[in-house]
Structures are given as C-alpha cells and as structure tokens.
Amino acid sequence: MTDATVTERELARLTRLYAALSQVNQSIVWSSSRDELFPKVCRALVEHGGFGMAWIGWEDPGTRQLVPVAEFGDTGSYLKAVRIYTSEDRPEGRGPSGRAFREGMPYVANDLLANPLAQPWREFLERNAFRSSAVFPIRELGEVRGTLSVYSHEPDFFRDKEVELLAEAAMDVSFALGNFAREEERRRAEAEVVRERQISDSIIASLPGVLYLYDEQGKFLRWNDAFLTVSGYTADELTGMHPLDFFRGADRDLVASRIGEVFITGAASVEAGFATKDGRIIPYYFTGHRVVLDGKPCLVGVGIDISERVEAEEELRRSEERYHSTLDSIVEGGQLIGHDWRYLYLNDTAAVHNRRPNSELLGRTMQEAWPGIEQSEVYGMIRRCLEERVPVRGETEFHFADGSSAWYDVRCQPVPEGVFVLSIDISERKRDEAERLRLLQLERESHAKAEDARRTVDRILESVTDAFVSLDRTWRYTYVNERAARIFGRTREQLLGKHIWTEFPEGVGQPFHLAYERAMREGVQIQLEEYYPPYDRWFENRIYPHEDGISIVFQDITERKRAERALIEAKADLERKVEERTSELQAALMRAEAADQVKSAFLATMSHELRTPLNSIIGFTGIILQGLAGPLNEEQAKQLGMVRNSARHLLDLINDVLDISKIEAGQMAVKFAPFDLRASVNRVVESVAPMAERKGLPLRVTVPDTLPAMASDQRRVEQILLNLLNNAIKFTEHGGVTLIVDEVREVRGQPEPGIRLRVQDTGIGIKAQDLGTLFQPFRQVDTGLTRQHEGTGLGLAICRRLADLLGGEISAESTWGVGSVFTVTLPLNPEEPPA
Amino acid sequence: MTRPVLLIEDNDQNRYLATFLLEKHGYTVLAEPDGVRGIATARRVNPLLILLDIQLPAMDGYAVARALRQVDELQHTPIVAVTSYAMPGDREKALAAGCNGYIEKPIDPDTFVAALAPFGLAPQPPGPA
Numbered sequence: 001m002t003d004a005t006v007t008e009r010e011l012a013r014l015t016r017l018y019a020a021l022s023q024v025n026q027s028i029v030w031s032s033s034r035d036e037l038f039p040k041v042c043r044a045l046v047e048h049g050g051f052g053m054a055w056i057g058w059e060d061p062g063t064r065q066l067v068p069v070a071e072f073g074d075t076g077s078y079l080k081a082v083r084i085y086t087s088e089d090r091p092e093g094r095g096p097s098g099r100a101f102r103e104g105m106p107y108v109a110n111d112l113l114a115n116p117l118a119q120p121w122r123e124f125l126e127r128n129a130f131r132s133s134a135v136f137p138i139r140e141l142g143e144v145r146g147t148l149s150v151y152s153h154e155p156d157f158f159r160d161k162e163v164e165l166l167a168e169a170a171m172d173v174s175f176a177l178g179n180f181a182r183e184e185e186r187r188r189a190e191a192e193v194v195r196e197r198q199i200s201d202s203i204i205a206s207l208p209g210v211l212y213l214y215d216e217q218g219k220f221l222r223w224n225d226a227f228l229t230v231s232g233y234t235a236d237e238l239t240g241m242h243p244l245d246f247f248r249g250a251d252r253d254l255v256a257s258r259i260g261e262v263f264i265t266g267a268a269s270v271e272a273g274f275a276t277k278d279g280r281i282i283p284y285y286f287t288g289h290r291v292v293l294d295g296k297p298c299l300v301g302v303g304i305d306i307s308e309r310v311e312a313e314e315e316l317r318r319s320e321e322r323y324h325s326t327l328d329s330i331v332e333g334g335q336l337i338g339h340d341w342r343y344l345y346l347n348d349t350a351a352v353h354n355r356r357p358n359s360e361l362l363g364r365t366m367q368e369a370w371p372g373i374e375q376s377e378v379y380g381m382i383r384r385c386l387e388e389r390v391p392v393r394g395e396t397e398f399h400f401a402d403g404s405s406a407w408y409d410v411r412c413q414p415v416p417e418g419v420f421v422l423s424i425d426i427s428e429r430k431r432d433e434a435e436r437l438r439l440l441q442l443e444r445e446s447h448a449k450a451e452d453a454r455r456t457v458d459r460i461l462e463s464v465t466d467a468f469v470s471l472d473r474t475w476r477y478t479y480v481n482e483r484a485a486r487i488f489g490r491t492r493e494q495l496l497g498k499h500i501w502t503e504f505p506e507g508v509g510q511p512f513h514l515a516y517e518r519a520m521r522e523g524v525q526i527q528l529e530e531y532y533p534p535y536d537r538w539f540e541n542r543i544y545p546h547e548d549g550i551s552i553v554f555q556d557i558t559e560r561k562r563a564e565r566a567l568i569e570a571k572a573d574l575e576r577k578v579e580e581r582t583s584e585l586q587a588a589l590m591r592a593e594a595a596d597q598v599k600s601a602f603l604a605t606m607s608h609e610l611r612t613p614l615n616s617i618i619g620f621t622g623i624i625l626q627g628l629a630g631p632l633n634e635e636q637a638k639q640l641g642m643v644r645n646s647a648r649h650l651l652d653l654i655n656d657v658l659d660i661s662k663i664e665a666g667q668m669a670v671k672f673a674p675f676d677l678r679a680s681v682n683r684v685v686e687s688v689a690p691m692a693e694r695k696g697l698p699l700r701v702t703v704p705d706t707l708p709a710m711a712s713d714q715r716r717v718e719q720i721l722l723n724l725l726n727n728a729i730k731f732t733e734h735g736g737v738t739l740i741v742d743e744v745r746e747v748r749g750q751p752e753p754g755i756r757l758r759v760q761d762t763g764i765g766i767k768a769q770d771l772g773t774l775f776q777p778f779r780q781v782d783t784g785l786t787r788q789h790e791g792t793g794l795g796l797a798i799c800r801r802l803a804d805l806l807g808g809e810i811s812a813e814s815t816w817g818v819g820s821v822f823t824v825t826l827p828l829n830p831e832e833p834p835a
Numbered sequence: 836m837t838r839p840v841l842l843i844e845d846n847d848q849n850r851y852l853a854t855f856l857l858e859k860h861g862y863t864v865l866a867e868p869d870g871v872r873g874i875a876t877a878r879r880v881n882p883l884l885i886l887l888d889i890q891l892p893a894m895d896g897y898a899v900a901r902a903l904r905q906v907d908e909l910q911h912t913p914i915v916a917v918t919s920y921a922m923p924g925d926r927e928k929a930l931a932a933g934c935n936g937y938i939e940k941p942i943d944p945d946t947f948v949a950a951l952a953p954f955g956l957a958p959q960p961p962g963p964a
Contacts (some may be wrong), residue, residue, distance in 0.1 A: 128884065604920065610891065610917035615941035619852040622944030628859045651941060 013050075013157075014619055017165050020049030024169045028176040029773065032183070041148070046073040051150045052130050055079055056138065057097055066097055066147060072150075091120055097147045100135035104144045108169050110136045110156045115258050131155035134163060136170035138193060139218065140177040195645040209304035209574060210274075211286075216263060216297050218242040230305075231342065232277035232816050243299075248275050255286070262288040262299050274303065283310040287575055289584050292589075299583060302574050309567060312560075333408075333423040336415070337382060338479050340366040341472070344417055344551070350393030353423050354409065355400060363470075363546025370401075385412035387420045395426060399656055416482050417468070468558075472549040473520065475500045479551075486801040487535075487556060506534040512541055519543040519550050529557065603661055610654045617647045656794035660777060663801040670805045672830060675714040677707050681741060684718050688725045697729060708743060710755060710828045716802045719824065720810070721757055725796045725823045728761035733821065735762025746829045748809050757824045766814035775800040799824070806830055839863040840956070841882035843873035843899060844917070845891050853886060853917070860948050862956070868896035874902055877964040880919070881908055884954055889918035889929065904933040913954035917942065 020490040033039035034059035038056045045054040053073035057066035064087045068079040085093035086101045095117050109115040110132045112597070118133075130151040138146040158166075210227040214220045221240050228235060232244065247255045249273040261268040267289045273281035288301035333353040336345035342365050346358040354361065361369050366379070373379050377396040385392045392412040399405045409424040467484035467633050469477060476499055481494045487493065488504075488743040495503060500516075507513050511530045519526050526543045538561040541554040541818050621644040623629055627635060632640065662668040685701055692699040721739075725741035738760040749755040766774060796810075803810040807830035814820035837885070844850045845868050854864045865880060865933055870891050875885040879886060885903065889896035890927040896916060903909050915936040926937045936954055948956065 103878075608919045611940050612849075615846075615919065616848040616852060619849075619856070619944055620940040623852070623856060623859075626944060628856070628944075 014161065016048065016050045017162060020045050020047075020051075021165055021169050023048045025172060031176070033180055034177060035069075037173065037176060037180075038690055039072070039436050041169075042070050045150055045169075047128070049150070051153075052128060052153050053151045054145055054149065056148050057101075059101065059528045064093075066101065067074055074126065076124070078128075082121065084123070095120060096133060096135045097149055098654075100137050101144055101147050104139075106133075106134060106136045106163055106170075108163055108217070110158055112155075112531060127153075129153050132157045134158045134166060138170055138177070139174040141181055142178075143335075145177075149673060186794045188816070200322050205334050209302050211300075211302050211578075212243075213291075213293075213298055213300045213301075215293075215563055217651045218244070219268075221293075221298065228275055230274065230282070231274065233260070233343045235464065237277075247272055248281065259288065259299065260284075262290050262301075263297055266381055271306065276737050283307045285571065287571070287578070291585065293585070300578060302578055304571065304574065306567070324632075333421075333425075335367065336417055336419075337386075337421060338418040338470075339386065339476055340418075342479070342548075343369070344468075352422070353406075363548055368597070378408070379413050381410055381594055385414050388394075389414040397430075402526060409778070466553045468551065469495075469554050470549060470551045470583060471500060471520075475549075477503075478549065478824070484554070487554075499663055504534075507532070512539070514543065516552070517551060519545045529561075531561075545808075547668055549614070567755045577644060589789060603658060611651075614647060614651055614654075618644065618651070621647065642828050643811035653794075656798060660794055660801065663798070663805070668801075668805060669711040670716055672832060673709050674711040675717075677710045677717075677741075679789065680714060680718050681739070685739065687722065688729060691726070692729050692737060693715060695729065697734075698731055699725075700736060700738040701741075702739070703741045707741070708753065708828055710784060710826075712806050712826060712828070712830055716806060720799045720802050720824055721759075722756070723799050724759040724824070726821070727795060728822070732761045732763035732819075737761045744825060747807070747825050753828045754808065754825050755828060757826075759822045760819065761821075762819040765816045765818050766812065767816050771812060771814065837863055837878055838883040839865045839881065840884050840886065841873065841877055842866040842886045843868075843870060843891065843896075844886070844888040845869060846888070848939075850887070853947075856944055856947060865916055869891075870896070870899035870902070874900060874906075877903060877912070878906055882912060884951065884956055885912060886917050886951075887914055887934065889916055889920050889925075897928060900929070900932040900934050915951065915954055929949045 004706040024041050027040035027044060030483045031040060038117045042056060053071070055068050055074065058069045059065070060067050064085050065513065066084040066086055067144050068084075068378070083092050083099050086091045086098050088098065090100065092098070096107045096109055096115075099117065109118055112118050112130055112132055113122065118125060130153070131153055132155055133149060133151045136148045148166075154480040156661055177449070181654055181729045188661055193555045201454040210230050211224040212220060212227055213222040220241065220243075223235075223238060226239070231238070233241065243259065244252055255272050258268045265803060267287070269285065269287035271283065271285050274284040275281050276582045282301045283306050286301055287301045288304040291298050291300050300382055316705055332349040332610050333350035334345070335343060335350045338344050342363060343358075343361040346354075346361055348358075351358050366373055368375075376398060377394070378398055381392045382395070384390070391414065393410065395409050396408060397405050397407050404424060406427040407430040408425050411422045413420045413422070435767070436670050441779035468479070468481040469484045470479035472478050476497055477495045478497075480488075485492045485495070490503075500513075501508050510532065511528065512532065514822070515526045515528050518524070519555055523545045525545065528543075529538065529540045531538050537556055539554050540557045541552055544551045544553075621640050624632065625644065659668070681701065681703060685699065689699060725737065725739065738758075740756075740760070742756050742758075744754045745751060775796050778796055800810050803824055803826065806826050808824060808826035810822065810824045812820060812822050838898070840937050841962055842850060842853050842857075842864055844866065845854065849865045850868065855868050857864045862883075863866070865882070867876050871884075871894060873887075876882075887896050887899060891899065894902075896918065900914055902918070903912070903914060914934045915938060916934040917938045917940060919940040929937050933960070936951075938950060
C-alpha cells in the first residue's frame with residue numbers, strides 16, 4: 001500500500017465520520033427526548049459512519065446494570081443476551097463500557113481480540129468480526145449516566161482524530177440531554193403554574209359571594225360563576241358591560257364614588273342594590289380593593305347577599321309602625337292600666353276623652369292623677385276587672401274637676417299587665433234621645449268596629465314580646481311583667497317591692513344600671529343596646545322616666561346580635577381571603593420582576609467582565625502592530641495580525657451573544673422615532689463599501705427618488721441592514737451584491753404601509769434543507785471541514801428577532817451555488833411595544 | 836509646557852495601555868487609580884482632557900464626573916468616559932453625570948486618539964518607536 005492510498009483511505013474514513021456526525025447533529029436538532037434521540041444516533045453512526053454496530057447503554061442506578069436502551073447493527077440480538085455493569089466488583093463491570101463509565105473518559109480498544117478487558121465477550125466479537133471499538137461516556141447535566149459504544153471491522157480504526165470527533169459527538173449528545181432535562185423541568189414548572197391557577201380558580205368559583213375584577217375603565221377582566229348566576233348575564237354580555245350598569249338611581253352615584261375611593265385610597269365598601277338582568281334589585285354588601293395587574297390599577301371586589309338582614313330590619317320597622325298606628329288611629333280611647341293602678345299606655349283618643357295630655361298621666365296611678373276618682377263608677381269597673389280578672393262593660397258618666405261631664409261606653413279587659421280600658425264617647429247620644437235609633441245603629445257599628453279593634457289589640461298585646469319593669473325613685477320594683485320575670489328567672493312576687501341592687505347586685509355599675517341612674521337623675525329617655533355579662537346575653541333597653549321613677553321595656557336581642565356578628569365575621573373572612581389572594585398575586589409579580597433584575601444585572605456584569613481583558617489584548621496588539629513599541633519583522637506582524645483578528649472576532653461574538661441574550665431576556669428596548677431612511681441606508685452602505693472594494697465586488701444600491709416618512713428604531717434598522725450586507729459580501733466571491741429598497745402595502749400578511757429592503761448576492765447560496773434553520777442561533781450554514789467564513793452564527797438570528805421587535809419580518813430565498821436574496825419588511829409606523 | 840491629559844483608571848494594564856498610547860502621540864499623561872486622587876490631581880494641574888473609567892473603587896465614574904463639575908475651574912474641561920459598560924442606557928448615564936463623550940472598551944489603538952480630537956486633543960503624528 002502506498003502512502004497515497006493510505007492518505008486516501010484515511011480521508012474517505014474521515015469523510016464518512018463527518019457525514020455521520022452531521023447526521024448525529026441533525027438528530028439532536030430534530031429530537032425532543034432521549035428515547036427519540038438515541039436510536040437515531042446509533043443508526044447515523046452505523047449507516048453513515050460505516051461502523052459495524054453502535055449502542056447506547058444507560059445505567060439503572062438500582063442494579064448498576066448498563067441497560068442497552070438503543071442499538072443499531074446488532075444483527076445477532078447479542079445485546080439482549082449479555083449483562084454489562086458499571087461497578088468494578090464483577091467481571092462484566094470491568095469491560096470497556098464499565099471502565100469508560102467510571103472514568104468519564106473515552107476508552108479505546110484498537111486490538112479488541114488481544115485486549116484483556118474484552119475477553120468475556122470474545123466469542124461475540126469473533127463472530128461479528130469486530131476488530132476495534134471505542135466507548136464514550138454520556139453525561140446528563142454534567143453527570144455520567146451512560147455510554148456510547150461503536151465497533152469497527154477494521155483493526156486500529158480509532159486514532160486521535162476519530163476519537164476526538166466521536167467524543168465531540170458524545171458531548172453534543174450530552175449537551176442535548178441537558179437541554180431535554182431542562183425543557184422537562186420547564187414543562188413541569190409550567191404544569192405547576194397551571195395547577196396553581198386551577199386551584200385558585202376553583203377557590204374563586206366556590207366563594208359564596210360574587211367576585212369580580214375590573215380595570216380603571218370599568219372593563220371586567222375576571223369574575224366567578226356566582227357573578228353570572230346572580231346577575232343573570234352571560235360572560236359575553238358581561239365583557240361589554242360597565243360596573244355601574246348593575247346599579248340604579250341613588251345607588252349608582254354612591255357606588256361610583258366608592259369605586260373612585262378604591263382607586264384613590266386602596267379600599268372601600270358599600271351597601272347597595274345589585275340590579276339583575278331580570279329587573280330584580282338584591283341588597284348587597286360590596287367590598288373592593290385596588291390591585292395592580294400588568295402595571296394597570298384594577299379593582300378586585302367581593303359582594304355578599306344581605307337581603308335577609310335588610311328584610312328582617314324592614315319587617316321589624318313595619319311591625320312597629322303597624323303597632324303604633326293601629327292604636328293611635330282607632331276611634332276608641334285605649335288605656336293600659338297596671339296592677340298598681342299606674343297608666344302604662346294611652347292612645348291619642350284617650351287624651352281627647354281624658355281632656356288632658358297623656359304625658360300628665362303616664363307613669364302615675366289613677367288615684368294620683370284623678371283625686372277622688374275612687375268614688376266614680378268607672379273606678380269600680382276597673383277595680384272589678386283588676387281583682388276578678390273578668391271583662392267588665394258599662395255606660396257611665398264621668399265628672400271632670402271643672403264641673404263638666406261626659407258619657408262613655410267603657411269596656412275593661414283583663415290583660416297580663418293589668419287592665420286594658422276601651423272608651424267611647426257617647427255624650428252626644430245621651431244628649432239627643434231623638435237620634436236614639438240612629439245612634440243605636442251607630443253604636444252597633446261602633447261595637448263591631450270596637451270588637452275588631454279589640455281583637456287586634458288583644459292579638460298585639462299577646463304578641464308583644466318585650467319585657468317590662470318599673471322602678472320607683474327608691475329603686476324598688478313596682479311592676480314586673482311575665483316576660484321580664486321569665487328573663488330574670490324569678491317570679492314577680494319575688495321581685496315586687498324589692499330594691500334592684502339587692503336582687504341584682506352583679507348589675508350595679510354595668511352600662512344598663514348607669515343608664516337607669518341617668519334617666520332617673522336627668523329625666524331623659526334613653527335607648528341602648530348592650531351586653532349583659534352575668535346572663536351572657538345582649539339586651540335592648542328603652543328607659544322612660546316619669547315622676548315616680550322609670551319604666552324599662554327590654555328585649556333579649558342576643559340572637560340578632562350573634563347573627564350580626566356572624567355576618568361581620570363572614571365579611572371580614574371574605575376580605576381577608578381577598579387580601580391574601582391579592583398579596584399572593586403581588587408576591588408572584590415581585591418574584592418575576594426580581595428574576596428579570598438578576599438577569600439584567602448578570603448581562604451587565606458579563607459585558608463588563610469580558611470586555612476588560614479584551615481591552616488589553618486588542619489595545620496592545622494594536623500598539624505593537626503600529627510599531628509604537630519597536631519594529632516588527634514580517635512574520636511577527638502577520639502573526640500578531642492574526643491575534644488581533646481573533647480578538648476582534650471574539651468581541652463580535654460577545655456583542656452578538658449579549659444582543660441575543662438581551663432580546664431573549666426582554667432587555668432589548670426599541671424606541672420608535674421618525675428618522676431619515678435614506679441617510680441610514682447611505683451610512684450603512686458607506687461602512688461596508690471598503691470591504692466590497694477589497695474583494696473586487698460591485699455594490700449596487702437602488703433607492704426610489706421619494707421615500708415615505710418612517711418612525712421606527714433607527715439603530716436597529718441599521719443593525720439589520722448592516723448584518724445582511726456584511727453577510728452578502730462575506731459569502732460572495734464573484735459577481736456582486738445589490739440592495740433594493742422599495743415601498744410595500746402589506747406587512748406580515750396584514751394591510752399596512754411598510755418598507756422592504758432586499759439584499760441580493762451571487763455567493764455560495766444556501767441548500768434547501770438549511771433554509772428552515774437559517775435564522776436559528778449558532779447555525780452558520782457553511783459547516784464544511786474548515787470554517788471558511790468567520791462569523792458568529794448569530795447575525796441572522798439577531799436580525800430576525802430585531803425584525804420581530806420592529807413589527808416586521810425577514811425571509812430568505814436561495815439557490816445553492818447561484819446566490820441568495822434576503823428580504824426584510826418593516827412597518828413604517830410600528831405600534832409601540834408594551835412597556 | 837503643554838497641559839497634561841488626566842487618566843483616571845483602576846486597572847493597571849488599561850492605565851499602562853492608554854498612557855503609552857497617548858505618550859507615543861506626544862501628550863503628557865498623568866494617571867490616577869481612583870476617583871479621589873483623580874479629582875485632587877485635576878484641581879492641581881487643570882488638565883487638557885480627563886479620561887474617566889466608570890467602574891472605579893469606592894467612588895464610581897458617574898460620581899467622579901459630578902464632583903469634577905462642581906469645581907469652578909473644571910467646569911469646561913472635557914471629560915470622556917472610557918468604559919466597558921455597554922448596556923443600553925450606560926451612555927446616557929455617563930452624559931447625564933457631566934461627561935462630554937463616551938468611548939466603549941475595548942479601545943482601538945488605530946482610532947482612539949483620533950476619536951479624542953473633538954474633545955480638544957489636537958491630532959499629532961505618533962512619535963518614533
């Protein structure tokens with residue numbers, strides 16, 4: 001064999017190997033998981049690299065077995081039959097694979113049959129005529145997890161160059177595994193975010209009240225199901241509505257002012273009627289908080305239905321009104337007289353019959369109010385009713401102190417408090433006997449009316465649940481009704497005539513007692529709601545002073561108080577939940593912002609740290625090349641020139657990597673302002689012209705006579721154009737480069753005025769299969785054995801991202817060996833990107 | 836005697852590089868490794884031009900520039916920031932602090948001196964090697 005054939009064979013072998021590695025790299029690009037990638041890698045090595053067999057083993061950490069997870073060329077199903085381990089303590093672990101795995105270094109056996117490590121598998125090797133093999137560790141995120149083994153029929157196949165290339169392939173595979181793992185991690189994190197979102201959605205959906213989020217313009221952004229159910233509107237209808245559409249009349253102004261308050265002070269609440277689609281108005285309690293989402297102030301609010309409470313309050317008010325108006329409007333005089341002969345109640349007509357104001361009588365005994373009344377007929381009727389507890393009725397004439405008199409039809413009805421006395425003035429009937437018949441008729445009617453009224457009064461009195469006591473000026477009980485006795489847990493007899501403080505010493509000093517003292521002292525009416533600790537109950541007391549002391553009407557309001565408190569607590573609970581959600585949202589936003597700040601600080605530091613050493617390298621090589629530090633011979637100048645070119649290339653790389661990192665990190669800000677496109681084109685063309693001239697390439701520029709006004713980011717437009725022209729000149733050896741600028745009416749398939757920049761060259765062109773990945777980072781298409789053309793492989797990726805940022809697009813057409821056309825289309829007036 | 840160029844730069848190699856380059860072009864150079872000494876020297880010599888690194892120990896270049904502008908006789912002395920901060924906004928920050936110009940590192944010895952001409956450095960041919 002001559003040296004020439006040896007070299008030729010070696011070249012052929014390397015060419016095959018490059019082809020195989022290129023396939024491996026293709027596989028990496030097109031695979032998204034380990035399982036997808038490994039078989040492709042094995043196949044590429046056997047089919048394109050000419051190896052007899054290739055397989056990938058992956059360690060099972062439990063058994064420490066190296067399990068074959070992918071293979072190609074194993075015609076005898078050999079791998080299924082053998083066991084290979086990664087641990088050294090058994091013979092099947094000491095083979096080439098086990099060793100490469102443990103050491104994390106390629107293991108090469110160029111004479112397999114003689115290699116002592118390979119002896120356990122000798123029969124297999126002989127049968128398949130494998131003469132040499134090499135094993136490469138495969139790492140995942142830096143840790144050796146498996147091996148790639150290749151077998152050749154040629155002895156002594158794996159020399160330095162082959163091992164180096166295959167090791168590079170194994171490293172590429174390892175790098176890809178790292179990316180898969182990170183991608184998987186990212187997917188998991190995304191799924192976690194989705195899950196969190198579902199949890200918070202279900203919390204929001206299950207809240208008992210209505211929940212909503214809208215922005216400062218009143219546009220609804222989110223709401224829970226209850227909002228739709230209660231309002232009766234669909235989600236579609238809701239998105240077109242304003243929050244104030246849900247309120248009517250005065251509520252509308254009230255709510256509008258509260259919304260304003262939320263946006264100014266951060267929080268507010270309001271009670272208002274919630275108007276539904278079917279015209280109902282439901283009383284609601286709303287509470288709103290300001291939150292900032294995507295930099296915009298929004299209002300998140302919760303509303304709860306308070307119709308039961310409002311209804312209850314309304315019902316109570318109506319009932320009280322009924323009670324008083326009934327008694328006040330009847331034509332009969334009505335007087336409630338206690339067992340101690342005191343006036344407890346008098347209606348308006350009673351004042352007419354008595355011919356004196358009710359205030360003169362209330363709280364006083366009949367005997368005090370009407371001296372000498374004991375002799376009157378009416379007194380006897382009342383006494384009989386009081387003592388015998390039977391109804392008494394009669395017509396009687398009453399003589400007033402001034403000598404006048406009047407006839408009354410008087411009916412006494414025993415009631416728990418004492419006697420209820422109804423009176424009808426019948427003086428007129430008595431005075432005019434001629435009208436007797438008519439009056440009898442009238443009387444019958446009145447009688448029926450009176451019966452009705454009496455039944456009403458009876459019902460009312462029976463239904464009055466208030467407790468009632470009277471105290472005289474010496475603080476003795478003069479009256480205790482049944483209800484009061486029940487509350488006190490004693491009989492009336494036990495209390496009557498006793499001092500309040502001897503019976504209820506625990507009450508002295510309590511708010512109720514203090515109020516009694518004040519009412520007694522100052523003669524004022526007092527109404528108060530208070531908690532009474534000895535009974536663990538709430539009471540509402542109304543205290544009426546009179547000459548002999550005070551009367552107290554009271555009511556156990558514990559249930560109402562507890563219901564109110566439960567309502568307040570529910571409100572507070574809801575508010576707290578809303579607050580918690582709000583602060584969680586804000587924390588998440590802050591975390592995201594902090595991550596961005598770390599990223600941009602990292603970029604700034606990287607930029608600075610990488611440039612500092614380059615300053616020395618580029619600076620001093622420049623100085624020496626200028627001869628400032630002494631003369632150089634030709635060889636030194638040439639070599640130092642190479643150092644400087646490399647350093648400048650490194651600087652380009654750093655700038656491009658920073659550019660692309662800034663874009664990916666969202667740190668590349670674009671600013672749109674009007675600029676002169678023609679001047680920009682001229683400036684860029686001037687800067688590349690010397691390069692074209694050096695290569696003897698004509699550089700033609702076609703710009704229309706009039707160009708429309710453009711408002712974009714001038715620096716970025718120039719950067720794109722500079723990149724494309726640089727590339728065109730770099731990759732063209734003969735022919736020329738042409739730049740054509742014209743106007744278009746469509747950008748990204750949408751009707752919009754734009755400008756188109758086309759850069760044509762007659763260079764080497766791009767193969768059809770490479771056009772798809774052209775704009776991805778680190779893809780210099782010309783990946784031959786040597787890199788003919790210096791470049792970072794990032795230029796086009798940056799161009800595409802910049803075109804995106806400017807609202808435009810970039811595309812390439814090419815014929816291999818004939819030339820390429822790169823076309824950038826940019827809108828004349830791009831929309832400002834979100835801040 | 837010509838007024839010197841004042842260089843405020845904390846990195847030894849960078850200080851040597853710029854000093855060497857400017858001296859070869861016939862300028863007198865005074866170099867200081869931090870802002871405090873830089874400001875003291877500027878007040879003493881009233882330099883032709885001040886070249887100011889931004890990342891400096893204790894007092895950064897922005898602070899130094901602001902301090903220099905407080906000195907009456909240095910109100911109109913050209914200050915050029917020479918810095919490896921190359922993130923968006925860095926140039927604007929330097930100009931806002933009182934610098935007149937901004938040169939990104941790494942500096943190019945072929946163009947560095949010419950780039951300083953607008954700031955009062957008359958172009959001179961490099962001296963003999």
